[in-house]
Amino acid sequence: MRLIFSTAGGLAAGFAVYALAARALEKAGRALTRRHLLWMVPLCAVLGALAALLQEKPLDITLLTILGALLLLVSVVDAASMRIPNAYAIALAALCAAAVAAGTGPPVPDALLGTLLGGGLLWLIKLLWGGLGGGDVKLMAALGLWLGWTGVMPTFLAAAFAGGLTILLLRPLGVRVKRDTAVPFGAALSFGAYVVIILKLCA
Numbered sequence: 001m002r003l004i005f006s007t008a009g010g011l012a013a014g015f016a017v018y019a020l021a022a023r024a025l026e027k028a029g030r031a032l033t034r035r036h037l038l039w040m041v042p043l044c045a046v047l048g049a050l051a052a053l054l055q056e057k058p059l060d061i062t063l064l065t066i067l068g069a070l071l072l073l074v075s076v077v078d079a080a081s082m083r084i085p086n087a088y089a090i091a092l093a094a095l096c097a098a099a100v101a102a103g104t105g106p107p108v109p110d111a112l113l114g115t116l117l118g119g120g121l122l123w124l125i126k127l128l129w130g131g132l133g134g135g136d137v138k139l140m141a142a143l144g145l146w147l148g149w150t151g152v153m154p155t156f157l158a159a160a161f162a163g164g165l166t167i168l169l170l171r172p173l174g175v176r177v178k179r180d181t182a183v184p185f186g187a188a189l190s191f192g193a194y195v196v197i198i199l200k201l202c203a
Helices: 002-027 040-054 058-081 085-104 110-128 134-147 149-173 184-201
Strands: none
Touching: 002 040, 002 134, 002 184, 040 058, 040 184, 058 085, 058 134, 058 184, 085 110, 085 134, 110 134, 134 149, 134 184, 149 184
């Protein structure tokens, strides 16, 4: 029964982020129809089912399902428009803070260190070398709350792997990524953070 309800919740979250993604991309002038984004709905249902398999408490399941849906939203919008709206970072920060308060996330000191370390490192990289947007920094600062300081570096490693894999997959399509080529790092960070959080729950 828990699995059914969680899958249904994921489905509902999928319709919500599908609508938000479509609106954001239309506003950004991207040539994507709503039909191109429909896959987000069943994927969120799968994420909801996964949350039910990994968590027992209804609140923990709900938080993990919403996290997956929000990270999917961030990934799609960032990949298509190279932009992460401030509202998404704020929503993720609020969700991660709720997870910490509910005991789903790390203890408060670890969470605060995570947000300072994650956001601080990306801000430093942006300042010294560039190549990152302010949205990437805000995203990692928000996710650091749930990841805790021990999850920051694994997230960076997973994000680097995802970014490198994306570059390799683009080559057969004729897209050559150079130093000045914009890469949606927010999508890679979202993937990395979700993988790290899931692996922590599986441990």
